[in-house]
Amino acid sequence: MEYAVQRLEMGDVVLIDMPGQGGEVEAMVVRPIERTERTVRVALRVEGGEDFVKEWSLGEMVTVVRGP
Numbered sequence: 643m644e645y646a647v648q649r650l651e652m653g654d655v656v657l658i659d660m661p662g663q664g665g666e667v668e669a670m671v672v673r674p675i676e677r678t679e680r681t682v683r684v685a686l687r688v689e690g691g692e693d694f695v696k697e698w699s700l701g702e703m704v705t706v707v708r709g710p
Contacts, residue, residue, distance in 0.1 A: 645706050647682045647698040650675055653710025658686065658696065668707055669696075 650656070654671045672693055673685035683697045698704070 643706050644703045646700075647684070647702050647704050648677060648700055650682065650684060650704065650706070651710055655707045655709075656686070657705040657707060660688065 650671055652671050652674055655668050656671070657666045658669050659665065660667050660669075667688050669686035669688045671684055672687045676683040679700075681697050681699055682702075683695055685693050685695050687693050
């Protein structure tokens, strides 16, 4: 399902594009989300990988595979 990034919650699993992983992969939101007036910063983890931070502008859409 498509959701605005500002609606993400800890535990959500989203599809993200990771060129080094061969395209789209599933990543889980693993820490509380940081929201500002213009951006959403999300700590993600791909199975078997390390945590990393992805930043989106407010209003961008992401595909949520499953929720917490």
